[in-house]
Amino acid sequence: xxxxxxxxxxxxxxxxxxxxxxxxxxxxxxxxxxxxxxxxxxxxxxxxxxxxxxxxxxxxxxxxxxxxxxxxxxxxxxxxxxxxxxxxxxxxxxxxxxxxxxxxxxxxxxxxxxxxxxxxxxxxxxxxxxxxxxxxxxxxxxxxxxxxxxxxxxxxxxxxxxxxxxxxxxxxxxxxxxxxxxxxxx
Amino acid sequence: xxxxxxxxxxxxxxxxxxxxxxxxxxxxxxxxxxxxxxxxxxxxxxxxxxxxxxxxxxxxxxxxxxxxxxxxxxxxxxxxxxxxxxxxxxxxxxxxxxxxxxxxxxxxxxxxxxxxxxxxxxxxxxxxxxxxxxxxxxxxxxxxxxxxxxxxxxxxxxxxxxxxxxxxxxxxxxxxxxxxxxxxxxxxxxxxxxxxxxxxxxxxxxxxxxxxxxxxxxxxxxxxxxxxxxxxxxxxxxxxxxxxxxxxxxxxxxxxxxxxxxxxxxxxxxxxxxxxxxxxxxxxxxxxxxxxxxxxxxxxxxxxxxxxxxxxxx
Numbered sequence: 460x461x462x463x464x465x466x467x468x469x470x471x472x473x474x475x476x477x478x479x480x481x482x483x484x485x486x487x488x489x490x491x492x493x494x495x496x497x498x499x500x501x502x503x504x505x506x507x508x509x510x511x512x513x514x515x516x517x518x519x520x521x522x523x524x525x526x527x528x529x530x531x532x533x534x535x536x537x538x539x540x541x542x543x544x545x546x547x548x549x550x551x552x553x554x555x556x557x558x559x560x561x562x563x564x565x566x567x568x569x570x571x572x573x574x575x576x577x578x579x580x581x582x583x584x585x586x587x588x589x590x591x592x593x594x595x596x597x598x599x600x601x602x603x604x605x606x607x608x609x610x611x612x613x614x615x616x617x618x619x620x621x622x623x624x625x626x627x628x629x630x631x632x633x634x635x636x637x638x639x640x641x642x643x644x645x
Numbered sequence: 646x647x648x649x650x651x652x653x654x655x656x657x658x659x660x661x662x663x664x665x666x667x668x669x670x671x672x673x674x675x676x677x678x679x680x681x682x683x684x685x686x687x688x689x690x691x692x693x694x695x696x697x698x699x700x701x702x703x704x705x706x707x708x709x710x711x712x713x714x715x716x717x718x719x720x721x722x723x724x725x726x727x728x729x730x731x732x733x734x735x736x737x738x739x740x741x742x743x744x745x746x747x748x749x750x751x752x753x754x755x756x757x758x759x760x761x762x763x764x765x766x767x768x769x770x771x772x773x774x775x776x777x778x779x780x781x782x783x784x785x786x787x788x789x790x791x792x793x794x795x796x797x798x799x800x801x802x803x804x805x806x807x808x809x810x811x812x813x814x815x816x817x818x819x820x821x822x823x824x825x826x827x828x829x830x831x832x833x834x835x836x837x838x839x840x841x842x843x844x845x846x847x848x849x850x851x852x853x854x855x856x857x858x859x860x861x862x863x864x865x866x867x868x869x870x871x872x873x874x875x876x877x878x879x880x881x882x883x884x885x886x887x888x889x890x891x892x893x894x895x896x897x898x899x900x901x902x903x904x905x906x907x908x909x910x911x912x913x914x915x916x917x918x919x920x921x922x923x924x925x926x927x928x929x930x931x932x933x934x935x936x937x938x939x940x941x942x943x944x945x946x947x948x949x950x951x952x953x954x955x956x957x958x959x
Contacts, residue, residue: 463721491827
C-alpha cells in the first residue's frame with residue numbers, strides 16, 4: 460500500500476509483526492513531501508511507538524482479521540475456540556492465551572485476532588462474572604472499609620474482594636486489571 | 646454561514662476595489678500543472694483542478710486583464726488539521742507586476758478579512774530569505790546551488806534527503822531539495838513560525854524549488870533564486886506566489902523533472918500540459934498568488950482546524 464492510504468486503524472506489517480495505527484496526523488509544507496505522523500501499536504505485544512512516513516514511501520498492509528469466537532475447552536497444550544457463524548474450531552497455543560486463561564470460562568465470547576490466518580491474539584470481554592469457590596467466611600457490616608481478603612474463583616485465580624463476599628457468591632471482575640468490581644446477585 | 650459570507654464579501658470587495666476582474670474557470674480539466682507531491686483526483690477521464698493556475702494563465706495569454714478567482718480545488722489524499730481533499734483557493738494575477746506586488750496583496754487581503762471579523766490587522770509582516778532563515782533556525786548553511794549528493798553530505802542524516810533507489814537522475818535535485826524543505830519544516834521552521842506574532846513571508850527560494858516562478862537575482866540583487874514566496878500567519882501557511890515564468894522550454898524541463906520524480910515514486914503519469922505550454926509564450930509579464938480561503942477563515946476566526954469551519958455536512 461502507498462503511504463497516502465494511511466489512516467487511523469490501518470493495519471501494517473513491519474518487520475514481520477502486525478501493527479495498528481492508533482493516532483494519525485498529516486502535515487505538509489507547500490510543495491514539499493507530506494509527513495504522515497503516526498502512533499502505532501504492536502498488535503501482539505501492545506507496545507506503542509511513534510513513526511513518521513513521507514510521501515512516496517511504500518508500506519505493507521498486514522493480513523489481520525478479528526473474529527467473534529466462543530471458548531470451548533482447554534486440552535492442556537491449547538485452548539479451543541469456535542467461530543459462532545461457521546462452527547469452525549481453532550486451537551490457540553497456551554502462550555498466546557497467557558494470563559487471560561484465568562478469565563476464560565466455557566462458552567465465553569471473545570474476539571480472536573488472526574494474523575496471516577494464525578490465531579495470535581485474544582481480547583476478552585471487559586468484564587466477566589465468576590463464582591467464588593473458596594474464601595474465608597464473610598464478615599457482616601464491614602462494607603464501608605477498603606479492607607479486602609483473597610478469594611479463589613472458578614478458574615483458580617485469586618482475586619482481592621471485600622470482606623462481605625461469601626463462598627458461592629458471584630462477582631464481577633474487570634478482565635484488564637483483574638480487579639473486583641461488584642457483587643452480582645443471581 | 647455568516648463567517649463564510651463575510652469573508653467572501655471582503656475578498657471580492659478587496660479585488661474589485663483594486664480593479665481585478667472575477668473569473669471562473671472549469672473545475673474539470675484535461676491537464677493540470679505537474680507539481681511535486683500534489684496529486685489530482687480523476688473524474689470521468691479528466692482531472693479535477695488542483696489549482697486554477699493553468700486556465701487563469703491561459704486567459705491572460707488570450708488578453709485578459711488582471712483577474713482573480715475563488716476556485717474550488719481538489720488534492721487527493723490530503724486529510725488533516727490544515728488539509729482537506731477539497732478546498733477553495735483565492736488566486737489572482739496582476740499584469741506588469743512582480744511577486745512583490747502580489748505579496749503586498751496578501752498582506753492587505755488578510756487585513757481586509759480580519760477587519761471584516763472586527764479583528765485588528767496583522768501587526769507586522771517580516772520577510773526572510775529561504776537560506777538565511779534555514780541557517781538562523783538550524784545552523785545549516787547552504788548556497789542554494791548544491792546538487793542532491795552535496796546536499797546529502799551537508800545536512801543532518803536524520804533529514805533523509807538521500808535520493809532513493811530508482812529515482813531518475815533529472816529528478817535528484819528536486820527530490821533532495823523537496824526532502825530538505827520537509828525535514829526543515831518539521832524540525833525547525835514550523836516551531837519557529839508558530840512563535841512569530843506577525844505575518845511572515847519566505848522569499849528567494851533555491852532554484853530547484855522554483856515551480857512556476859522566474860529565476861533571477863535575489864532580494865539583495867545578488868545570486869540566483871526563484872522569485873517565489875510563501876506567506877504565513879499564526880504559523881499557518883496561507884499563500885504562495887510567483888513572478889510568473891514565461892519561458893516555455895524551461896517550464897517544460899521543470900514539468901519533466903516533476904514527472905520523473907513521480908515516476909521514481911511509482912505514481913501514475915500525468916499528461917504533459919501541452920495546451921498550456923503552447924500558450925505560454927503569449928503570457929504577458931505578470932505575477933500571481935494563491936491563498937487558501939478556508940485557512941484564512943480559520944486564522945481570522947481563531948478556529949483550530951479546517952473541520953471547525955467547514956460548510957459542508959459529511
